[in-house]
Amino acid sequence: MIGRISGKLVHKRPPEILVDVGGVGYEVQVPLTTLFQLPEPGADITLVTHHAVREDAHTLYGFIEPSDRELFRLLIKVSNVGPKLALTILSGLESDAFVRCVQREEVSTLVALPGVGRKTAERLVMEMRDKLRDWQSAPGEISAPCEAGSMPRPGAIIADAEGALVALGYKPTEAAKMVAAVNDDSVADSEELIRRALRSVVSA
Incomplete structure (x- = not known):
């Protein structure tokens, strides 16, 4: 199984990135909380990974954070929560925010995420509450790097954000x-627009 990957970031288009490892390109699905922390294409990156095998x-x-992978693995063990929905949940809420929602039984916040109905939200709280009781927050705050670059066209920013x-x-x-x-x-860019859009939903 592949537990970590290090290489050059080739491109990133939510929710997928391409990483060149010794001339081999690996397509990796990432939550937006990870995507927002990645540098511009061409830089070297290291990610911890979960390798899902199907027929x-x-x-x-x-x-980026091992704690995010740990939470992802806990999520996919919940009834009717597959990897795609787990990735969506971790894109809409940072890990610590999700844990707080579960611990405080804030079902309404979870329901605001796409694909999470009331029954699924209640199931997440019921099945994960005890597992997350002693959750240790990752050190530091997750934030997006601010790097200079060419200014994308406004139409492209909107299209990229909507596509993500x-x-x-x-x-x-x-x-x-x-x-x-x-x-x-x-x-300034599509990542900021995506972040704002997601925050507006979960805080509504």
């Missing part, structure tokens, strides 16, 4: 409304 596919899921939200499970019309509600002249 029809081998999929790598990558994380659709990939996470939102309907195209929902994604368009979420992006339109938080888009203004201060948005």
Whole structure:
């Protein structure tokens, strides 16, 4: 099984990145909380990974923080929660925020995430509450790096943000409304727009 991957970041398009390891390109699915911490393409990165094996596919899921991978593995053990939904949950909420929601039984916040209905949210609380009782937060706060670069076209920023939200499970019309509600002249790139859109949903 593949537990870690180190190499050069080739490209990133939510929720997938491509990492070149010795001339071999690995496609890795990552939550947005990890994507926002990654440098620009061309830089070297290291991720801890979860290697999911099915009859029809081998999929790598990558994380900056080992604690995020630990939570991902706990999530996919919950009834009716597969890797795709687990990735969506970790994209919409940072790990510590999700743990707090479960510990405080804040079902309404979980329901705001795409693909998480009330029954699923209640199941997450019921099945994970005891497992997360002694959760240790990762050191430091997760934040996106601010790096200079060429300014993308406004239309491309919106399209990328909407595409990322659709990939996470939102309907195209929902994604368009979420992006339109938080888009203004201060948005520098699609990652910032995605982050704002997700925050607006879980804080509503």
